[in-house]
Amino acid sequence: MIEIKNLTKAYGTKKAIDNISFTVNSGEILGFLGPNGAGKTTTMNIITGYNGATSGTVTVDGLDTVENPMECRRKIGYLPELPPLYMDMTVSEYLNFVFELKKPDLDCEEHLDEIMEIVKIKDVSGRLIKNLSKGYKQRVGIAQALIGNPEILILDEPTVGLDPKQIIEIRNVIRDLGKDRTIILSSHILPEVSAICERVIIINEGKIMAIDTPDNLSAKLSGENKLLIRVEGKEKEVTGALRGVDGISGIECVGEVEEGTCDFVVSAKKGADVRKKVFSALAKADMPILMSKAAGLSLEDIFLKLTTDESKEAKKSKKEEDKN
Amino acid sequence: MEAIFKKEFRSYFYSPIGYVFIAIFFFVASLFFSINNLFGGSGDINMVFDNMILIFLFLTPVITMRLIAEEKNAKTDQLLFTAPIKVSSIVLGKFFAAISIFAIAMALTVVYPLLLASFTEPDWGKMISNYVGFMFMGAAFVSIGLYISSLTENQIIAAVTTFGVLFLLYLIDLFGSAVNTVSLFGLDIKLSQVISAISLVAKFKSFSMGVIDIGAIVFYIGIVVIFVYLTVFHIEKKRWSK
Structure with missing residues (x-):
């Protein structure tokens, strides 16, 4: 047209x-x-x-x-x-x-x-x-x-x-x-x-x-599955409990939103669904999960990724914004 | 063009501009008429017309300043220039709307000859030639104001500049009588003749003497055509500038 x-x-x-x-x-x-x-x-x-x-x-x-x-x-x-x-x-x-x-x-x-x-x-x-x-x-x-x-x-x-x-x-x-x-x-x-x-x-x-399409953009650019969780407990203990879980490729602490808890982005290997494993691992360690959601790239991330030369820097600044 | 004309004409009366223009024009012109003709006991209306040039000099910017500057300022030009209508139609619609306001003000002054007719037998031929000449001269004034309005987004600047240019054109006759001859490249140029050739006001003299001067009418129409064209050209150039 x-x-x-x-x-x-x-x-x-x-x-x-x-x-x-x-x-x-x-x-x-x-x-x-x-x-x-x-x-x-x-x-x-x-x-x-x-x-x-x-x-x-x-x-x-x-x-x-x-x-x-x-x-x-x-x-x-x-x-x-x-x-x-x-x-x-x-x-x-x-x-x-x-x-x-x-x-x-x-x-x-x-x-x-x-x-x-x-x-x-x-x-x-x-x-x-x-x-x-x-x-x-x-x-x-x-x-x-x-x-x-x-x-x-x-x-x-x-x-x-x-x-x-x-x-x-x-x-x-x-x-x-x-x-x-x-x-x-x-x-x-x-x-x-x-x-x-x-x-x-x-x-x-x-x-x-x-x-x-918005969906394709999101899928194309995100690459791996990510899970955002909020866990009651200390950062080191949680990372320790999750370290042994099969299928996880990375754990990143993104800060503390509620007192006594930590937010993590757990990256999974391609194709792996780690939600159940993460749940049982943390349950075993007696660290309750207060929130869990898929952290796929939102359009905002894509936007920043595409419009900023160094996407890492952009993400970092975005996280800082989130914290504030 | 009709749509633009109608909108523009009405917009003079949505705001006080149309009323103010007509009221002040009529008031000051009537003042001159009263002093000259009623109290002065004269049947000659020329003096009034001569003074009306001056009034119109002051008031032309009032009706032309907003023509294009305001559209640009309020970004409404985006509507006009993306509508299926030519820029020349838009400019002409605006030009004729401004002329109409001017014509309304002029139409009111027809009262003067009618009043005079109740005392004496006025020189109707001279009256008519005065009105004809004045309309054409007014059109030339308006076209200049229209062009200046297209150069800026600011109505005040458009008004002040228009007044400056028209006033200069009015004064140019005085310069003409002050400087006589200049020598340029060995040629003696009679500056006063050059000036009277381009002076808008000097061209009016034959009308006030009762002559409908075709040469002067062609001159005024030429001025209008040039400035309307320049306005269209300027708008197009702005939009297509590379």
């Missing part, structure tokens, strides 16, 4: 994005993940035709966005990072204006009604946009992108700055919209991407670091 080929955008000598290529399939929700300044917004601005690229091409349904800008723009609904709202207008005035601007071949009243129903802003349609809460502004921004029923939605950080309840609501809206549309969504919040997206592109400093 969307094909991006060798796209580069340079501001002076600094390259905001550097020779990136990927395709977006019809009907999928693609997550665009990266730290601030990675080039997410730049890429989206180029796809939507707001900015030009230094080199490379973007094609939408086989049409080049530079050669056929009008046709391409009609297929794309764009919600920029800051929703492009006119604060002095009421919600319905604003949506009417966007409708007139995009001039889709639809019945205005019916179409706007439908959209306001989808994003649930009917009850504020008569209010001035400047008086709306951030969550509602974001919804009006999404409504604006939906006008003209574009097949593709590009949402730049749609949940940034919202409260947890609003985030869940917006996510549900996006998930619903994704049922019959292609969506590209950018975010630096990882659980969000893994919750909504079918495929993830991780981008850093203008380069693509990985493209895959």
